[in-house]
Amino acid sequence: MRHIHQKDTKGIDYTYIITDMQDLENHPAIINYPELFDIQLGEPPPNAQALDFIMPETKE
Amino acid sequence: MAIQAISNTSGVHIYTCLSTDTKPIADANSTLIETDTRTVWKQNTGAPTTWVNSTGSTFITTSTMVDGSAGNVLTYSGTITWTGTTAPSGSLTQQYWYHQIGKTVFFEISLRYATAGAACTQISLTLPSGMPAPLEWGGNGAANEKLYNGFGYVDSALTGIGPATRVVMGVNSTDTGYIISAVVASLAPRVVNLNIIYRTA
Numbered sequence: 241m242r243h244i245h246q247k248d249t250k251g252i253d254y255t256y257i258i259t260d261m262q263d264l265e266n267h268p269a270i271i272n273y274p275e276l277f278d279i280q281l282g283e284p285p286p287n288a289q290a291l292d293f294i295m296p297e298t299k300e
Numbered sequence: 301m302a303i304q305a306i307s308n309t310s311g312v313h314i315y316t317c318l319s320t321d322t323k324p325i326a327d328a329n330s331t332l333i334e335t336d337t338r339t340v341w342k343q344n345t346g347a348p349t350t351w352v353n354s355t356g357s358t359f360i361t362t363s364t365m366v367d368g369s370a371g372n373v374l375t376y377s378g379t380i381t382w383t384g385t386t387a388p389s390g391s392l393t394q395q396y397w398y399h400q401i402g403k404t405v406f407f408e409i410s411l412r413y414a415t416a417g418a419a420c421t422q423i424s425l426t427l428p429s430g431m432p433a434p435l436e437w438g439g440n441g442a443a444n445e446k447l448y449n450g451f452g453y454v455d456s457a458l459t460g461i462g463p464a465t466r467v468v469m470g471v472n473s474t475d476t477g478y479i480i481s482a483v484v485a486s487l488a489p490r491v492v493n494l495n496i497i498y499r500t501a
Contacts (some may be wrong), residue, residue: 246386248415253392258381276386290381296419 244269245280246291256284257293269293368399368406376409378428384420388413388489396428400500405432408495409480416456416488423454423492427469427478432500434469434478443475452494454484463487469496 244264246255257277261267269277272295376394380387391414398407409425427434434447441447448469453462466483482494 246389249387249389252394253387253389253413255382255387255389273385287377287379289387290379291387292381292383292422294384294419294421296385 241283242279242281243284244277244293245284247276247278249289252287253289254285255289255291256280257291259293267293268295369397371397371399373397373410374428376411376425376428378426380411381424382417382420382489383422383424384486384489385418387420388415388417390414398431400432403435403499403501405434405498405500406495407431407498408493411492412458413490416490418488419486420454420484420489421486422481422483423489424479424481425494426472427480435499435501436471441471441475443471443473446470447478448496448498450480450494450496452482452492454482454487454489454492456488456490458491462491462493467494467496469498 242264244257244259244267246257249255257267257269259267264270264279267277270279373395374397376396380394382388393410393412396407396409398405400406436447446468450467450469451465452467453465455462463484467480468482469478469480471477472479480494480496482492
């Protein structure tokens with residue numbers, strides 16, 4: 241299953257976003273922060289960090 | 301000084317000091333465990349199994365000391381969930397240790413990242429596998445319910461005093477395990493240190 245990955249993470253700090261959305265391209269993290277997140281194929285690695293994404297009040 | 305043996309259980313020898321005006325004497329194998337009008341000594345010849353009160357004769361409880369991580373730090377490999385815009389990342393150091401006395405478990409975990417996250421308000425961690433299971437309060441224990449509170453910090457800085465942080469251990473959302481959660485005002489987290497003291501069966 242595809243997942244949204246936080247770009248600067250790998251190895252034991254690999255981070256993916258928790259979401260039920262199927263169309264990940266329309267996820268707020270991908271739309272608003274493509275420099276921070278990308279879409280990866282397959283499952284996140286075991287013991288990866290999870291991120292319950294929340295939009296900041298203002299985009300930096 | 302008169303030393304009187306008051307108990308001799310399996311592997312544990314307990315003595316009481318009958319003189320109150322004589323300074324305690326300890327040899328390489330003795331440990332002072334309580335000072336009162338009498339002085340109670342425990343000679344460590346094996347794992348401690350029993351304790352006495354200050355009268356030197358009554359057993360308060362029967363406790364078992366469990367090493368837990370034997371004072372050593374262990375590498376945490378559970379699941380970490382952040383709530384925020386980006387999670388902290390890079391060169392993660394994740395360690396914990398614990399020990400158990402009787403039915404009381406002391407647990408501490410420390411996380412340190414190279415790169416701070418952004419606008420995070422919460423972290424949740426699964427209880428490490430192998431840890432004693434928390435004893436659920438009567439009436440509590442369903443999914444997402446709180447069980448024990450704790451203390452600690454989630455902070456953006458490696459130095460200084462951390463911000464106000466609320467820490468709780470509870471049941472996970474599927475009622476299949478336990479999680480430790482900490483809540484802070486929105487910050488860019490880089491270090492985490494959480495402590496929980498809880499009861500086990």
